[in-house]
Amino acid sequence: MRLPVPDGLPAAPLRRWLAAHAVPGAETHLDGVHRRVFPGGPDGGVEVTVDLGTAERCTEVVVEADGDVDPAAVRRWLDLDGHHRAAERHLATDPLLAPLVAANPGLRVPRAVSGAETALLTVLGQQVSLAAARTFAGRLVAAHGRPLRSLTAFPEPAALAAAGPDALRAVTGVTGARARTLHALAGVLADGLDLDTADPATARAELLALPGIGPWTVDYVALRVFGDSDAFLPSDLVLRRALGRVTAREAAARAEAWRPWRGYALLHLWTAEVFT
Missing domain, CATH: 3.30.2060 (Penicillin-binding protein 1b fold)
Known part of the structure; x- marks a missing residue:
């Protein structure tokens, strides 16, 4: 097609x-x-x-x-089919973002194929490089994924919940605390939290109640899973570097002018810093 x-x-x-x-x-x-x-x-x-x-x-x-x-x-x-045109009209009025929008008109925000998969991968990516997160994820897929024809489906939450945190740590190589967070998240997903259909406010509260999940993780899930085009990650290290190595508080204050399109602003800044 x-x-x-x-x-x-x-x-x-x-x-x-x-x-x-x-x-x-x-x-x-x-x-x-x-x-x-x-x-x-x-x-x-x-x-x-x-x-x-x-x-x-x-x-x-x-x-x-x-x-x-x-x-x-x-x-x-x-x-x-996102609202990139409205976002760009708004963001182009900002002196910092205007050249980024002009350089990449039509930039989109990659969303999620599976809310559970994206959330679990986000936990694996906490406080590590993207390359390290991919390594952890690859190990998880090899150990608990479901082989298809030529690819392997990402593990089901129930399989990770059944494995237990010690097994997840041994397989992936993440810290004990990260393995416990991964296991806790897999447990609530296996028990019925469907991030693809859940009310975002309710899902945010359930995620934040889990050990090891804070605003960065939940905001990233909001951006990619809930499709929240105003989701923003002020503590993100790449973002703060792109803004001149500011603090998280300064990044949040700077982004107020970008509402309700902070998610698209974030993608433009990430792209300029990492994906150009």
Whole structure:
């Protein structure tokens, strides 16, 4: 299937984002072709390939799948129907963001294929580099994922909950505290917290009640899973570096003028700092 991209999007930053976040064993990325598993199908997962091409701008995403996949799910994942135009009109009035918006018009906010998967990966990424988080995630997939045809589906929360924190620590190499947080999150997800359909305010409260989950984690989940285009991570180290090594308090104050599009501002700043 072919999915048109309204206004087009800057393909290079998205290609770099997808490649940088690809979980070993569960995803691959090569020359603008990204492969990953979507929920569904008789085996519990459908392998999907999206081709962004190699041009500077992408005006059409080509999708292939080994089963049924909802085009709307792919569009949401890549934020193809997001409110980027309204965000850019607002953010372009800011002297800091104006050149970033001009450099990458149509930049989207990558969302989530699975809320549970994204939340669990976010915990693995707490206070470590993106490369380290991918290594931990790859180990988790190898140990507890479900092999499909050529990829492995990300582990189900129930499988991680059943494994226990000591086993998760041994498999991934994360700290004991991080393993306990991962296990606690897997437990509430297995018990019925569906981040893809839950009321965001209720889900935020449930997540914040878990040991080891704070505002950074919950705000990242809000941005990518809940689709909150005003979600913001003032304590994020890359963001603070992009703003001139400011404090979290200073970053939050600086971002007030960007409401209600702080999520898009965050992506422009992350892109300028990491994905250009």
